[in-house]
Amino acid sequence: MLLRSEYKVKGGKMIKVSLDVEEGTIKNALIAGDFFLYPEEAIEQIERSLKGVSADSSDLERVLADAVMEAGAQLLGVAVEDIASAVKLAFQSKVV
Amino acid sequence: MASWRFLDSGEGDAYWNMALDEAILMLCAEGKVPETLRVYTWKPSAVSIGYFQSLKQEVDLDACRSLGVDVVRRITGGGAVYHECGGELTYSLVAGEDTLKAKRFFEDIQGSYRVICEAVVEGLKKIGIRAEFKPINDIIVNGKKISGNAQTRRRGVILQHGTILLKTDIPTMFKVLKVSKEKISDKEIKVVEDRVTTIYREAQSSVTLEDIKDALRRGFSDYFNTGIEPSSPTQDELNLASEYRKRFASWSWIAKR
Incomplete structure (x- = not known):
């Protein structure tokens, strides 16, 4: 299933994450934005580093x-923490 | 090389414009051309998207097609820009990081945006516009954005290009960029119009495109304390740009993300 998030970083930049998730783990990730x-x-x-990462992963960052x-x-x-937040937000999103 | 080059390459289409910037960058990185300030405009109008942006998320391709607006992906990050034919001027600076640092010291990538944007600010001052750099990559006048900038590097050489608004066509911008459709109300158009400003609105007296180009050249020359002499692209640059243009115009590059 495809999960998406849009995360606005303080200061203005936007991170748009799309995750292709199977059985709770990331198969493919797209980290887009300005x-x-x-x-x-x-x-x-x-993006490749996110492959195999699961929704409840504690070491995403x-x-x-x-x-x-x-x-x-x-x-x-953007900072690494912002990308991590955007990925977590995508996991919480409704299926697109 | 003591003197920098000034290239006014006039109107070009989106693919050529991006290709020539990259060709200058690559040849400067090989030491074959000197530091270069280039100015250019876009014909036809085009949307450029940042390297990391998703084409489908940012651009309404049907609207672009029906309005005759080209779409290109930049090699630089940052956001989507609507380059209106006649409505904006783009500049690009290609210069060695060490060359720039020796002229105006900076520490990191953010610092390099600052010094190059301050050179643009110096140029705007020459047509009576009091602008300032606003991190991360904007230039503002009285709090309103007049220019967005983006950069990349190859082997110690920086390419920074930026758009400078001459006038706005927010309704068309809203059509070609994917702002949520319910946002395209007269009220929302007003909100964006209040956040941006333009050369033609801010300049003390009526200025021509030629005045602005020359002001930029003098601004960079003063700020970096170097001669910047009008010149033309080399045959190598034209050949390399023709090569790169094919990639910029290819769907696999445009729709890469």
């Missing part, structure tokens, strides 16, 4: 932070 991330291609590595660090990426306009 934020900045350099290098840009790192977004795919960050750590998974995302590790992926950002491993990609040598820098976020601007």
